Structure formats: C-alpha cells, structure tokens
Amino acid sequence: MAGIYFHIPFCKTRCNYCDFYSTTDKNKVPELIKAELKEVDLRKNYLSNEVIETIYFGGGTPSLISPGNIEKLINTVYKNFKIDANLEITIEVNPDDINSNKIKLYNKIGVNRISVGLQSFNNEILSFINRRHDAAKSLKAIEIIKNAGYKNISVDLIYGIPNLSIKDWESTIDKTLELKIQHISAYHLSFEKGTKINSQLLKKEINQISDDESFAQYNLLCKKFKKYNFEHYEISNFSLKNFESKHNSAYWQNKKYLGIGPSAHSYDGNSRQWNVKSLNKYIESINSEKKYFLHEFLNENQKYNELILISLRTNKGLTINDLKMCFNKNIQNHFLKSVNKYLDNGKIKINNKGNYVITEKDWFISDGIISDLFITN
Template identity: 40%
Template sequence: MAGIYLHIPFCKQACHYCDFHFSTSARYKDEMILALQQELFLQKAYLQNETVKTIYFGGGTPSVLSADEVSGLIDSVVCMHNVAPDAEITLEANPDDLDQQKVKALRQTPINRFSIGIQSFFDEDLAWMNRAHRAHEAEASVKRVQDAGFENITADLIYGYPLLSDAKWKHNLQKMFDLQIPHLSAYSMTVEPQTALAAFISKKKQPPMNEQQSANQFILMLDAMEANGFEQYEISNFCKPGHYSRHNSNYWRGVNYLGVGPSAHSFNGATRQWNIANNSKYIAEITVGNLPAEQELLTETNRLNEYIMTALRTQWGISLTKLDEFAMGAAAILLANAQKHISEGRIIKDNSCLKLSRQGKLYADNIAASLFFDEQ
C-alpha cells in the first residue's frame, strides 16, 4: 500500500500566512505538467511496485488545472503504477474555482474526494488572510460539489487569529455542520518566516498571535466536534465514521509515498527525499532527465523519532509493541521517559499504547520532542 502526492505550484494570489511553495504566475503551467509526467517516469521504481491506494493533488492550488489536465496526470500515474481500483483520489480546491462548469467537468474524471480551502465563512477574515474567495462562494462551492454527487468532502478552517472571536469560531464550525461536510481539517494560525503575515507583525501593522486564544478555540472545537458525532483521529483532523483521509493517514502511519513536483517530499521507509523548491530549475532539470532532489538515508533513530512524532498525533497513539520492532528495548526506554507526562495527565497508557489526553493535545509537539531518542 502506497500513496502518490502531486504538487501543483500555482495560485491566483498569495495568502498572507502561507509558506508553501507556489507561484502566482501560471506562465509555465504546460511545461510544469509535462515535467510532472516526466518525473513520474523517472521515479517509477521509488515505491518498488507497491499498490497505490491514494493519489493526492496538493499545492499551491490544484483546482487551477482544467479537468483534462487533472485526468492526464491521473492517467500518467496509472501508466506508471499499479493503482487500486478503489483508490482515494483527492483534489485540493479553492471555492472560487468550483463553479458549476468546473464541477461538472471534474465529475467526469477519476477524482472522488475534494479538499476545499474554506478557512472562514466571514468576508472580513478572508480579506485579512488575502484569500481569493468570499464567504458566499465557500458555501456555494460545497453545495455544488454535493449536488454533483460527491460525498467524500473535507474542508479546511483556521482558528487562533486576531479577528476570530469565539462566537465567530463557533459560527464557522456550525456552518460546517449545517453543510453536512463529513471531514474537517482545522489549523491554528501560525506565523511562518518570510510570509507577509510575519512582516506585518514585525512592523507592528498586525498584533502577534495569542497562544491562549488558540488553546481556548482548540478546546471549543473539541467540544463541538464531539457533540456532532465527529472523531478526532489526528490533532488537526476530524471526521464522521468512515470518512478518514486515507492519504493523510498514510503519512501518520508511516506508509510509503512518492511526492512529485517542486518542493514535494517522498518516503519509502529507508530514505526521505525532497525536490528543489524552484519551478524553473525543476522544469529544466526534469526536462533533461535529472531528478532535482536531495536524499537522506534514514537511521534507526530517525525512523523511531518519526514514528513517535506522527503516531502520537493520532487517536491510535504510539504502539509499544511496534517500537520494539524498530529497536529492541525501545519500548521500555520510551515508557520510562513518558512517566512524567503520564503522572501529569498529558499521556494516557491504554494497554500497550501511549495516547495524548485532551490536555496533552495542547502540547503535542513539545511532548513528542521530549520523547525523542538521541542518535547513537
């Protein structure tokens, strides 16, 4: 079982908070699509003939592609790999791209899941983020996708930024429930270096983010999601039963995946590699048959720590049995190191698994880092 990620590095405009790799010019879109297809060929052996059960178009904004361009890329994946008949095939989309004609065209492609970047149902918040869409477009896009027969839908929302009162956050969550969206990815606003938001804050044009506000709104979300029948299967991800993101779950469970496109990452259990984050250089290298990527050979400690970091974020937690498969005796060492968190109520020992408590979820990254093994 494996996954394939295709990075589509184009956006209509730059969101103030975003530090993903993208360009606001689609000038080289045709050349980029050809390069993605060529990279699929160059990296054909990376997954060692594993069956591909998920394909994910991320970015950037993949919904800037036409339905024919999406189908062509999927055809290239199918030509190079053994793709399962029931593969989950996700397209990230912005609401303003999902007009009736576009949705109708995408219905004729193998796409069977949409990830819609809503972020907020308030126009003033969307303008503050410099999003390309408005609130009415967000709601309309969800209804169009549903009316076209797509049931597997997820929405992105953001919390923890100055304009978002608790009342507005509750409204955003309720709007998602009212629209009957079965999956939510919700992220606390973070200030990444080299973004417009970071520059605004450094120049005191915007206030810094408030950690207490973010924590409070995270707890409000946990209560609302539970009350509406959603499972929190990962720190930032919630779903109705049976609507897990299979692709993202692969990342958290250590399943192999191939990332194609500029800035895309790949993992096959033994190595991790990442492509250059530059569109023109990526296209130039791929065109002459070179793979513009760096690669890291993962040590036993690397693999252990990666498993700890990802597994602890999920509802399944860290399996002590699996730890000993990485390195004999690792489970005992980890359990000893976790005792402080267990006694403070941030980690729960559930049979042979360690899981974060509700309070522990507020400190997930710090707790994971405290459990990491040192390189020998």
C-alpha cells in the same frame, strides 16, 4: 499500500500565512504537466511495486489548472503503478474556482474526494489573510459539489488568527456543521518565516492572540464536532465514521509515498527525498535529466523520532509493539523512561488496546511533549 502526491504550485494570489511553495506565473502550466508526467515515469520503481491506494493533488491551487491536465496525471499513475480497487483521489480546490462543469469533469475523471479551502466564514478574516473568496462563494461551492453527487467532502478551517473572537470562531464552526459534510481539517495559524503575516508580526503591525484564547478556540472546536459525531482522529482532523483522509492517514501510519512536482517530498521507508523548491529549476532539471532533489537516509534514531512524531499525532497512538518490531532495546528503554513523567501527569494515557495516546486537550501542547520524547544525540 502507498500514496502519490502531486504538487501543483500555481496560485492567483498568495495567502499571507502560507509557506508552501507556490508561484503566480501560470504561463508554465503546460511545461509543469509535461515535467510531472516525466517524473512519474522516471520514478516508477521508487515505491518498490507497492499498490497505490491514494492520489492527492495539493498546492498551490490545483483547481487553477484544467481537469484535462489532472486526468493526464491520473492516467500516468494507472500506466506505471498497481492500483488499489478502492483508490482515493483527492483534489484541493479554492471556492471561487468551482463551477458545475469543472466538478462534473472531476467526477468523470475519477476524483472522488474534494477538499475545499474555506478557512473562515468571516469576510473580514478572509480579507485579512488575503483569501480571494468570500463566505457566499464558499457556500455556493459546497452546494455545487454536493449537487454533483459528491459524498466525500472536506473543508479546511483556520483559527488562532489575530482579531478572531471566540464568537466569530463559533459562528464559522456552526456554519461548517450546517453544511453536513464528512471531514474537517482545522489548523491553528502559525507564523512561518518568509510569510507576509510573520513580517507583520515582527513589525508589530499585528499581535498574536493569547495562549488562553488559542486554547479556548481549540477546545470549542473539539466540543462542537464531538457533539455532531465527528471523530477527532488526528490533531487537526475530524471525520464522520469511515471518512478519514486515507492519504493523510497513510503519512501518520508510516506508509511510503511518492511526491511529484517542485518542493514535493517522498519517503520510501528508509530515506526521505525532497524536490527542488523552484518551478523553473524543477522543469529544467527534469527535462535535462539532471538531479532535481536532495536525499537523506534515516538512521535508527531518526526513524524512532519519526515514528513518535506521526503516531502521537493520532488518536490511535503508539503501541510498544511498534517499538519492539522496529527498534533495539536501548531505543525502547529511552521511550519507556521518557514517557513516564507524562503518564504520571496524565498528559499521555495507555488506552484499552495498550497504546500510548496523548489526551485530546493536551494535543494542543503536543509539540513540546513529542519533542521531549525524541532522541536528540
């Protein structure tokens, strides 16, 4: 099984925290769709005849382009690949792009999962991070989506934002729970190089919240969603039973995926590939059939590091069998030696299935734990 990701880079405005590749030049939508259709055809053998179980439209803001263009991309996947009977098709949407007609068209063309970029129910916070919707538009968007019959809805939230109080964060969580949706992705704000918010931080126009405040917000998130029967199945993701994101779960299960569009990444089990991070260069290169990507073959140490990174992000964790099946004794011994101190201090536990799992509270500091288990030479 494998997945296909389409990057739709267009945005009306740029959020000041986002470092994903995007552009506000919407004039090139027709050219991009034509190029992405061609890329699918050029790369139809990349996944070695794997059955496609997920299609994901991310961005950017995929909801800015017409459902008709989304349909063209879905149809070309059906034309070029074997498709699983329970195909999951997700599209990311911005609340103020949503109307009844658009949602009905999504439903008609086969989109069966909607991911809504709410981020917060606090209008001051939304303004601070330069989102173009307000809380009322978020509520209206969810109402429209639910009224169209969707029963697989996800929302994105952000915490760890400067000036976000624990009280305001709790209010956003409570309002999200009131929506009675099936999935939540909640991310701690990161200050990425090249973003406006990072520039503000460097200029000392804003301050990061303290580690204690960040952890308090994370801890509240975990407790609230657990109370309402959400499973915390990955560091940033919570779902009701059987509503995990199949597409994102495939990444963490080390499955193959094909990325289409400017800046999109691909993985075939042995190598990574990433497309040029420029709309114009991507379109020009695809049309002239010139190289539009960089490529890297993974050595055994890199494959081990990748497995550690993706498996310990999840509540299923890592089994010793995963290591034995894929890696030599030296790599196995490196892990067993490196993990001991985290078993001793309780940050990693072995569950009843024999899997190595980072505890939920220590997921908050998991970057340091995971990197410490890497092979670095």
